[in-house]
Amino acid sequence: MAGNGAVKVKIDKVEKIYSGRNGDMVALNGVSLDIMENEFICVVGPSGCGKSTLLNVIAGLLEPTSGAVYVDGKEVTGPGPERGVVFQQYALFPWLTVLKNVQFGLKLQGVGEAESKETAMKYLKMVDLEQFADSYPKELSGGMKQRVAIARAYAVNPQVLLMDEPFGALDAQTRTQLQSELIKTWQDQKKTCFFITHDVEEAVILATKVIIMSARPGRVKKIVDIDLPYPRTQEMKMEMRFLDLKSYIWGEVYQEYLEVRK
Amino acid sequence: MDIYKAAAGGKNGDGAQKRVKIFHTVFYPQMDLNLRPGANSDRANVRRITGDGGLKAQPQGCKKAGGNYMNTKKKNRQFWSQIPNGAWMGLSLVLAVLLWIFIASTESGGVVFAEPWEVFSKLVGKVKDGTLWPHIYVSLFRVIAGFSLGFVISIPIAFLMGWYAPFRNLVAPWVQFVRNIPPLAYIPLVITGAGVGEKAKVIVIFIASFLVLVVTIYQGVCNVDATLIKAARVLGATDKDIFFKVVIPASTPFILVGARLGLSASLTTLVAAELTGASKGLGMMIQKAQGYYDMATVLLGILIIGIIGMLMEQLVKFLERKLTGWQETVQ
Numbered sequence A: 001m002a003g004n005g006a007v008k009v010k011i012d013k014v015e016k017i018y019s020g021r022n023g024d025m026v027a028l029n030g031v032s033l034d035i036m037e038n039e040f041i042c043v044v045g046p047s048g049c050g051k052s053t054l055l056n057v058i059a060g061l062l063e064p065t066s067g068a069v070y071v072d073g074k075e076v077t078g079p080g081p082e083r084g085v086v087f088q089q090y091a092l093f094p095w096l097t098v099l100k101n102v103q104f105g106l107k108l109q110g111v112g113e114a115e116s117k118e119t120a121m122k123y124l125k126m127v128d129l130e131q132f133a134d135s136y137p138k139e140l141s142g143g144m145k146q147r148v149a150i151a152r153a154y155a156v157n158p159q160v161l162l163m164d165e166p167f168g169a170l171d172a173q174t175r176t177q178l179q180s181e182l183i184k185t186w187q188d189q190k191k192t193c194f195f196i197t198h199d200v201e202e203a204v205i206l207a208t209k210v211i212i213m214s215a216r217p218g219r220v221k222k223i224v225d226i227d228l229p230y231p232r233t234q235e236m237k238m239e240m241r242f243l244d245l246k247s248y249i250w251g252e253v254y255q256e257y258l259e260v261r262k
Numbered sequence B: 001m002d003i004y005k006a007a008a009g010g011k012n013g014d015g016a017q018k019r020v021k022i023f024h025t026v027f028y029p030q031m032d033l034n035l036r037p038g039a040n041s042d043r044a045n046v047r048r049i050t051g052d053g054g055l056k057a058q059p060q061g062c063k064k065a066g067g068n069y070m071n072t073k074k075k076n077r078q079f080w081s082q083i084p085n086g087a088w089m090g091l092s093l094v095l096a097v098l099l100w101i102f103i104a105s106t107e108s109g110g111v112v113f114a115e116p117w118e119v120f121s122k123l124v125g126k127v128k129d130g131t132l133w134p135h136i137y138v139s140l141f142r143v144i145a146g147f148s149l150g151f152v153i154s155i156p157i158a159f160l161m162g163w164y165a166p167f168r169n170l171v172a173p174w175v176q177f178v179r180n181i182p183p184l185a186y187i188p189l190v191i192t193g194a195g196v197g198e199k200a201k202v203i204v205i206f207i208a209s210f211l212v213l214v215v216t217i218y219q220g221v222c223n224v225d226a227t228l229i230k231a232a233r234v235l236g237a238t239d240k241d242i243f244f245k246v247v248i249p250a251s252t253p254f255i256l257v258g259a260r261l262g263l264s265a266s267l268t269t270l271v272a273a274e275l276t277g278a279s280k281g282l283g284m285m286i287q288k289a290q291g292y293y294d295m296a297t298v299l300l301g302i303l304i305i306g307i308i309g310m311l312m313e314q315l316v317k318f319l320e321r322k323l324t325g326w327q328e329t330v331q
């Protein structure tokens, strides 16, 4: 199910050191990874292993201490319209309506009111929230907010979608529902996805490839191909192959977790 | 560009947060609860009070006591919660007047407190001979001029403090220093510098409101959620976009809280400002009446200042409802 073989995002020996009052903290220790076009990558690893740091580096929000990230062969030097980000905390602008939130990025690109509204409505329809266009974020549930955030990221039509535990704050049922929606959206409109989660089950059901990161300092420990067929359904979570993959990955992550405890 | 670094999760991120806390407690120890916009406003309480009459119908402070009490006396709960807000206001007012009449009727209280009807006839007399309005007008002008000046100047200063560490490091100690000085103490300096005219009064009120505004708005700038700035940046926002489309709207609740506190500071400074030898103004009216032991006029002046304060507060609250209704209310 991987893409057509072209490398979309190249992470090349990325190292990130945070220097603080208590000395230097190595968050990423030479991470290298090639992400193919239209792959759905899920990243798992113990808390604090540098997953968010890596995502921020790819997004261009953080500068790596050494190494570099390339998108279509071009070095990342800052945020760019070809990379969209969905944050765990939704990060909707509370003073804007749902529609205006989704229009935000389009307007920044100079798209006019009418056209940006039309596009925004299209993506709100995609996440099934068009009837909430004029609501304010505070009037929405967590799951709805995250759907708006996904619509907002999609609206500017990025080729790479970076998601940092987007469903981490949601209840189990809503999370399952959004997983299904995300799989469907990704199948309809292929994008290269980089999805961080601490939920191994979520990683397996979504991903074409799961990246297991080692405990701090973060490195790529293992790459696991997920050979489950598409379309993926929630029922697959009961199948043998799924359970095998899940327990294998879980075991690997648990080892790293013990590493942190030591 | 601290804010950007914080947004980018750079090493300044955590430091900035800490700095806010320290700054906050040093500058504004007594304001800790008040500074969360929306959380403190009476609007939130009103909603709770006029709510469905459940436990939520109590202001937060008395939740616990009220809860215990209510469980045993259900009927009382129904009774209290059904009184509309306006009726409470009326009741409170009537009670205040009764208390006033009572105190005025006692021997020692009567020396200080003129009877309400005396004050009322003073009001009628002063309205009739046209001597009251100029006092009100002049005082209002000073308050509004001083406050407006403070408002306009505090916004850029507060944003600069939030934006540029060197500027903040230089200016914050000054603000902190002057904040603790009562206006009465520096009035001689102002008179010497600006004379006894309008300018001196406006300057004193300006200083008082500016200090409150700058501290509150600075809080707002620092409190802008770094994730929102990140979200804007990945959607293609430039520095300018971030300032106008994220930082300003996100700070609006703090600007309005600042306006409310600033107006209140302006009014409380008014009497002090009018000590600088005014010929008109409510503070001046009070001062002069004291010389004649005319307590009715003193009380009248106090009442008018109080009413002006309440009206101004209502005005800002109205603006808050209009402009910051998008806020999540903290329960």
Ligand SMILES: Nc1ncnc2c1ncn2[C@@H]1O[C@H](COP(=O)(O)OP(=O)(O)O)[C@@H](O)[C@H]1O
Pocket: A018, A019, A020, A025, A027, A045, A046, A047, A048, A049, A050, A051, A052, A053, A054, A216, B009, B010, B011, B012, B013, B014
């Ligand atoms: N701005 C920062 N300054 C200093 N240390 C940081 C900063 N951000 C993250 N870290 C540290 O870097 C490590 C990796 O963080 P993060 O990427 O958030 O991990 P994860 O997302 O995998 O939980 C953690 O130990 C964290 O404490």
Ligand SMILES: [Mg+2]
Pocket: A051, A052, A053
């Ligand atoms: Mg993280």
